[in-house]
Amino acid sequence: xxxxxxxxxxxxxxxxxxxxxxxxxxxxxxxxxxxxxxxxxxxxxxxxxxxxxxxxxxxxxxxxxxxxxxxxxxxxxxxxxxxxxxxxxxxxxxxxxxxxxxxxxxxxxx
Amino acid sequence: xxxxxxxxxxxxxxxxxxxxxxxxxxxxxxxxxxxxxxxxxxxxxxxxxxxxxxxxxxxxxxxxxxxxxxxxxxxxxxxxxxxxxxxxxxxxxxxxxxxxxxxxxxxxxxxxxxx
Numbered sequence: 001x002x003x004x005x006x007x008x009x010x011x012x013x014x015x016x017x018x019x020x021x022x023x024x025x026x027x028x029x030x031x032x033x034x035x036x037x038x039x040x041x042x043x044x045x046x047x048x049x050x051x052x053x054x055x056x057x058x059x060x061x062x063x064x065x066x067x068x069x070x071x072x073x074x075x076x077x078x079x080x081x082x083x084x085x086x087x088x089x090x091x092x093x094x095x096x097x098x099x100x101x102x103x104x105x106x107x108x109x110x
Numbered sequence: 111x112x113x114x115x116x117x118x119x120x121x122x123x124x125x126x127x128x129x130x131x132x133x134x135x136x137x138x139x140x141x142x143x144x145x146x147x148x149x150x151x152x153x154x155x156x157x158x159x160x161x162x163x164x165x166x167x168x169x170x171x172x173x174x175x176x177x178x179x180x181x182x183x184x185x186x187x188x189x190x191x192x193x194x195x196x197x198x199x200x201x202x203x204x205x206x207x208x209x210x211x212x213x214x215x216x217x218x219x220x221x222x223x224x225x
Contacts, residue, residue, distance in 0.1 A: 006152075031210040042114075042200050042216030043153070050210055088152055092208040097143050097168060100152035 003027065004089055004101035012107045016078055021104040023089035024071040030092065032072050034063055037086040037103075079108045113137065116201050116217035123191040123224045131186040131220050133201030139215075141204045142184040146170065146197040147219075153200060159184055160207070191224045198222070 005024045013019055023032065031050045035043035047056050049065035049072060056063045060083075062075040076083055086103045093099035117132045135142065143158035145168075155168030159178040173195060175187040184203075188195060198221050204214040 004152075031208070033214075040218070042202075042218055044216070045213050048210065048212075090153075092210070097141075097155050097158045097207075098153075098202075098214065099155070099169075100145075102152045 003093065003099050004091065006087075006089060006101035006104050008104060009102065010105050010107075012109065013079055015080055015108055015110050017108075018075070018077050019079055019106070020073055020075045021087055021106070022071065022073050023101050025091070026070065027091075028069050030069070032065060032069075033090045033098070034072070034074055035088040035090060035100075037088060039085075043086075043088055076106075079106075081108050081110050084108050114201055114203050114215050114217040116199075116220050118220060119218070120221045121223070123188070123222065125191060125193060125224060127191050129188050129191065131188075131199055131201075131222070133184045133186065133217060134182050135184075135201075135203040135215070136182065137203060137205070137215065138181060139203035139205050140181070141207060142178065143168070143202045144174070144176065144184070144186045145200045145202065146195075147200060148197050156186065156199075188222075191222075193224045196222060196224045 033048045034046045037043040047063045052069045053067045054065045060077045064073050088103045089101045090098040114135045140161045144156040145153040147153045154170050157176040159165045198219045201217040
């Protein structure tokens, strides 16, 4: 069983649609990060959430940290083809290095 | 700015061969790490270092060695390549530990195929 479970694994939608992806665990975390990875590149940090219930917005992306700090969600409004990529959540583990979820692969079709 | 630089970008090895993946960062970061990425598995930590001369094992260290003789460089050595080591390898660095208030920078990846 993975420490972080991301769902869905794959998501294919049309431009303009809204979507939500989830990152869940049975463990409590002091903070959680979301990354986006484009083909042929390394992950790039989008946001870090720290406080239970915290909501952060990054343009059309809304990130929420669960009240109990066990889960998080990423909501994208009016998705665009440029949002296509692999979305990864990650938490501190093992000497405070990162443990990643399996990722959600998003494709936004024009 | 170079950031985190990995070489080579692509490599094909025969089973049993050894090789070294190079990683260098120019941000004077103390913390460096190596991850491998397989389909559907996200990234898994292989080895990490919290400073020059200090290394430790991550989640999947078997078959790999690391050393950290300088702050800038953190090479990953495959001792005797196996097909199970076919993967994409990412080097990362950061100024501090963990995720809170910290930005971790990744290299562009090294694609390794073992035949």
